[in-house]
Amino acid sequence: MAKRSGLTEILLGERAENESAYRWLYGALRREILEGRLRPGTRLPATRDLAREHGLSRGTIVTAFEELKSEGYIEGSTGSGTYVSKVLPEELLEVRRERARRSPKEMPKREFAAYGSSVRAFPSLSSRAARAFRGNLPAVDQFPVTTWTQIVNRKLRRVSIGMFTGCEAAGYKPLREAIAAYVSRSRGVMCTAAQVLVLSGVQEALDLTARLFVNPGDKVLMEEPGYVGATRVFDSWGARVLPLRIDEQGAKPPGDRQTAKLAYVTPAHQAPMGVTMSLSRRLELLEWARRAGAMIFEDDYDGEYRYSGRPVPALQGLDRNGVVLFAGSFSKVMFPALRLGYLIVPEDLVERFTAAKSILNRHAPVLEQTVLCEFIDAGHFGRHLRRMREVYSERLGVLLDDGKKLLAGALEISEIEAGLQTMGWLAKGFDGRTIAKAAEARGVEVVPFEAFYRSTQEWKRHGRDGLQMGFAAVGPKELRRGVEELARVLENAIHNGNTLLTDPSR
Numbered sequence: 001m002a003k004r005s006g007l008t009e010i011l012l013g014e015r016a017e018n019e020s021a022y023r024w025l026y027g028a029l030r031r032e033i034l035e036g037r038l039r040p041g042t043r044l045p046a047t048r049d050l051a052r053e054h055g056l057s058r059g060t061i062v063t064a065f066e067e068l069k070s071e072g073y074i075e076g077s078t079g080s081g082t083y084v085s086k087v088l089p090e091e092l093l094e095v096r097r098e099r100a101r102r103s104p105k106e107m108p109k110r111e112f113a114a115y116g117s118s119v120r121a122f123p124s125l126s127s128r129a130a131r132a133f134r135g136n137l138p139a140v141d142q143f144p145v146t147t148w149t150q151i152v153n154r155k156l157r158r159v160s161i162g163m164f165t166g167c168e169a170a171g172y173k174p175l176r177e178a179i180a181a182y183v184s185r186s187r188g189v190m191c192t193a194a195q196v197l198v199l200s201g202v203q204e205a206l207d208l209t210a211r212l213f214v215n216p217g218d219k220v221l222m223e224e225p226g227y228v229g230a231t232r233v234f235d236s237w238g239a240r241v242l243p244l245r246i247d248e249q250g251a252k253p254p255g256d257r258q259t260a261k262l263a264y265v266t267p268a269h270q271a272p273m274g275v276t277m278s279l280s281r282r283l284e285l286l287e288w289a290r291r292a293g294a295m296i297f298e299d300d301y302d303g304e305y306r307y308s309g310r311p312v313p314a315l316q317g318l319d320r321n322g323v324v325l326f327a328g329s330f331s332k333v334m335f336p337a338l339r340l341g342y343l344i345v346p347e348d349l350v351e352r353f354t355a356a357k358s359i360l361n362r363h364a365p366v367l368e369q370t371v372l373c374e375f376i377d378a379g380h381f382g383r384h385l386r387r388m389r390e391v392y393s394e395r396l397g398v399l400l401d402d403g404k405k406l407l408a409g410a411l412e413i414s415e416i417e418a419g420l421q422t423m424g425w426l427a428k429g430f431d432g433r434t435i436a437k438a439a440e441a442r443g444v445e446v447v448p449f450e451a452f453y454r455s456t457q458e459w460k461r462h463g464r465d466g467l468q469m470g471f472a473a474v475g476p477k478e479l480r481r482g483v484e485e486l487a488r489v490l491e492n493a494i495h496n497g498n499t500l501l502t503d504p505s506r
Helices: 021-034 047-054 058-070 089-100 114-118 145-157 161-165 173-187 202-213 228-236 279-292 347-361 366-377 380-406 432-441 456-462 476-495
Strands: 074-077 081-084 196-199 219-224 240-247 262-265 295-299 324-329 341-344 411-413 421-426 466-470
Touching: 021 058, 047 058, 058 074, 114 228, 145 366, 161 366, 173 196, 173 324, 173 341, 173 366, 196 202, 196 347, 202 228, 202 262, 202 295, 202 324, 202 341, 202 347, 219 228, 228 240, 262 279, 279 295, 366 380, 380 411, 380 421, 380 476, 432 466, 432 476
Parallel strands: 219 240, 219 262, 262 295, 295 324
Antiparallel strands: 074 081, 196 341, 324 341, 411 421, 421 466
């Protein structure tokens, strides 16, 4: 039988056999409110009265009331009574639904700052299983997950109050010391731990640098073709981006009369062409920056992976005038979800960068920093790098060998010395965008060379089309499948008369 309350009539339906008293009361009161029998502003009975009338504990009544109050159905406090809210959650939801139904013309006009008008989303990494030839992704399946998990569990068992309260804006000091020692030993970087900032990765390093050095309209020199992520950052801050052209020696240094606030380069392994900047070019670029009063952003995104000889020393190690900002990321050498990287700055800029970091997001997550620190200090990081160099070298060899057998005459794959991806140069007449789209339909990922250009004029000036091809993320079997599928795509393109140079739309 339904029961009613004395002061305010409340209809409580039958209680289900396995339903708890709290859920029964909560559901009944919510239903009465939503169906309009308890109207907005109606005073509810006291918890003691409801408990006595329905044979429930007062704690059950209080719990149900608190749940309804947290969800916005009722309001009030001890001593003042409890009332049905005047504005119910469903009414607010209906307002939101009504707003969603508005046409674009009915939406309010927004006035953005320059940044808000220019910012564009950075493509997120696909959560799908890796396949040929996904670039910029390490072999996640080869990461020593068990070792990493053991360190995480150990840290959690011994967690301290200090870990909960945070760390310096520049990052967990022991990790900064470990990074300074690592880049000094393996990359020839000259720095102390005080110059290291722990960030979420190269993208944050770029954003902090742009915040500190780039005003709308300021000139920034950017490799072309170049890394799209850097372009997005500079565009969002309103920079006037000018090209640094690439040849077999890497980026060509700007002329004596060229001025700019900043130059972005990838000396160890140019993105996307894969060439390494020569020593003479490095010295020229440093001299230009000194004379022009400019900064150089050195993106060492995958400099650890070199397959012939030792990794080339960083440009920063040649800097004697404090003009180089050196950025690296653990996402490329470990796993992308880690979101930890570093920026090494000249001593006089430490305070400025640290202040900017503290305002932006205070500091990087502490637990992950402590785990990474132990992973490095215990030697696991070094062993992982050595092992992955062997794995990637083997995978690159598979791609090159199969490419020569099946793609000869249509696609020439560059024999790079470093990195996680290479370029495949298409024979005259092929359209990279069309080939990439057809390859996607066959479960193969390649990036058309044109995608790395800002300027159509610069793109046409290069005159040769190609495809970026990653080889690190998948094993030999998948690489061979990718080559076979790409060969079919190219063969079909030949039969269909697919052309690039005679296309009037280009």
